[in-house]
Amino acid sequence: MASGERYECIIIGGGPAGSTAGTLLAQYGHRVLLLEKERFPRHHIGESLMPQTYFTFQRLGFLEKLKASDFTPKESVQFISASGKESQPFYFTDRDPNEWSVTWQVERDRFDRMMLEHARESGVEVVEGALVKRVLFDGSKADGVEFLQNGELRQVAADVVIDASGQSALLSRQLGLRYGDDRLKNAAIYAYYRGVERGLGRNAGATLVVHTPDKSGWFWLIPLPNDVTSVGLVSPPHLIITGRGSDPLATLEAEIARCTSLTARFQRATRITGSYVTRDFSYRSRRLAGDGWVLIGDAFGFLDPIYSSGVLLALKSGEWAADAVHEALHSRNVSGELLGRFGPRFVSGMQRIRQLVYAFYDPNFSFAAFIRRYPQYHDDVVRVLIGDVFGQGLSEMFEVMSEIVKLPEPLALDGGACVV
Ligand code: FAD
Numbered sequence: 314m315a316s317g318e319r320y321e322c323i324i325i326g327g328g329p330a331g332s333t334a335g336t337l338l339a340q341y342g343h344r345v346l347l348l349e350k351e352r353f354p355r356h357h358i359g360e361s362l363m364p365q366t367y368f369t370f371q372r373l374g375f376l377e378k379l380k381a382s383d384f385t386p387k388e389s390v391q392f393i394s395a396s397g398k399e400s401q402p403f404y405f406t407d408r409d410p411n412e413w414s415v416t417w418q419v420e421r422d423r424f425d426r427m428m429l430e431h432a433r434e435s436g437v438e439v440v441e442g443a444l445v446k447r448v449l450f451d452g453s454k455a456d457g458v459e460f461l462q463n464g465e466l467r468q469v470a471a472d473v474v475i476d477a478s479g480q481s482a483l484l485s486r487q488l489g490l491r492y493g494d495d496r497l498k499n500a501a502i503y504a505y506y507r508g509v510e511r512g513l514g515r516n517a518g519a520t521l522v523v524h525t526p527d528k529s530g531w532f533w534l535i536p537l538p539n540d541v542t543s544v545g546l547v548s549p550p551h552l553i554i555t556g557r558g559s560d561p562l563a564t565l566e567a568e569i570a571r572c573t574s575l576t577a578r579f580q581r582a583t584r585i586t587g588s589y590v591t592r593d594f595s596y597r598s599r600r601l602a603g604d605g606w607v608l609i610g611d612a613f614g615f616l617d618p619i620y621s622s623g624v625l626l627a628l629k630s631g632e633w634a635a636d637a638v639h640e641a642l643h644s645r646n647v648s649g650e651l652l653g654r655f656g657p658r659f660v661s662g663m664q665r666i667r668q669l670v671y672a673f674y675d676p677n678f679s680f681a682a683f684i685r686r687y688p689q690y691h692d693d694v695v696r697v698l699i700g701d702v703f704g705q706g707l708s709e710m711f712e713v714m715s716e717i718v719k720l721p722e723p724l725a726l727d728g729g730a731c732v733v
Pocket of ligand 1: 325326327328329330331348349350351357358359360361362363443444445446477478479480481483501545591594609610611612615617618620621622623624625627
């Protein structure tokens, strides 16, 4: 059982998921403590947003801050095949010509700080430089956390603990619930460049997804403010980390040089940072909630970088967890059943993105060929690319797609709160 001061809710981690849940709970009038191990701004990968983030930003009262920012407007995604064939850009506004169809490419250090400040302004007590070591339990109910601050180990108590600790997945690991996705075992190397050539007009802010010539991996090119482009290579870990020499940066630059679809775009480019490497990022937790606890964002699971869905899923789970925690606190019933009630809807949206992720990595699948053969599903593909995955529909497209590629089994749900 936790000693120390008691809050209604403690949130572990101040990324987009934690800031979203905190802001909404504070707006509901709850007493919330958010513990973040870093001091912001801090570097983070994940710069490209999906348009459906709009509605959570709107609810948070954060939209005006984004509109006033200099983040790059993003209107489309374009795919370039291993042979250099360019798909038509998937323009989000063609499907739905409204302001919510244009989103942003953000620098995550600035964006995350803005979101955390917004949580603070909304009434969340935010403590930076506070590393949570473990979640404390009273029997089977989460009751608080133990954290390290300025070299001192302290405890605080709470009616509900929300884990938003990102890839650290603190509680999921503590409870032995975390498991990897065997078919999505990739690694990424990335760096930042200035002067990479961009498209013109509505293509200037597009995310480019470019296959490597040998089809072993793919690049992302994400245009950020001040002529900076985030450039990453995703590939099986043995190719990135060990297979082509021990220097990941040399691997990234060699792969860029080998890719003729990138040569013209990189003619004037200079690298302005060292490289970053990350791996083992595709995993989930077997459960999403339990008595007194909920997992949100990457602390619950992360699919894959390909469609830039991470921040959307962090915002959505943060939003729905805040509603569930509010209801639970209000009814004095913080059972896992109530806290995890949003699980089935959330996980089925995640599953739809996961199906398109599996299709992308299948050597038999090409977006261009699929759309040529089934133009009637163009709209459904764009729906997934904008993150409109939590409503009805899309099953017919996936049924047809499953005749071409092997799609993953649905994520099974147990009692709404558990994923097995
Ligand atoms: P995070 O943003 O990781 O925040 C978690 C916070 O918790 C961090 O600030 C961390 O310091 C803190 N923390 C961790 N442990 C503790 C602890 N013990 N105590 C206190 N604080 C703690 N997503 C997109 O939407 N678009 C993209 O283009 C994109 N590209 C990606 C590329 C790659 C290679 C990868 C791996 C991911 C990418 N993502 C992308 C995913 C995106 O980065 C995440 O999904 C998103 O940041 C999740 O937000 P979060 O709030 O759950 O976690």
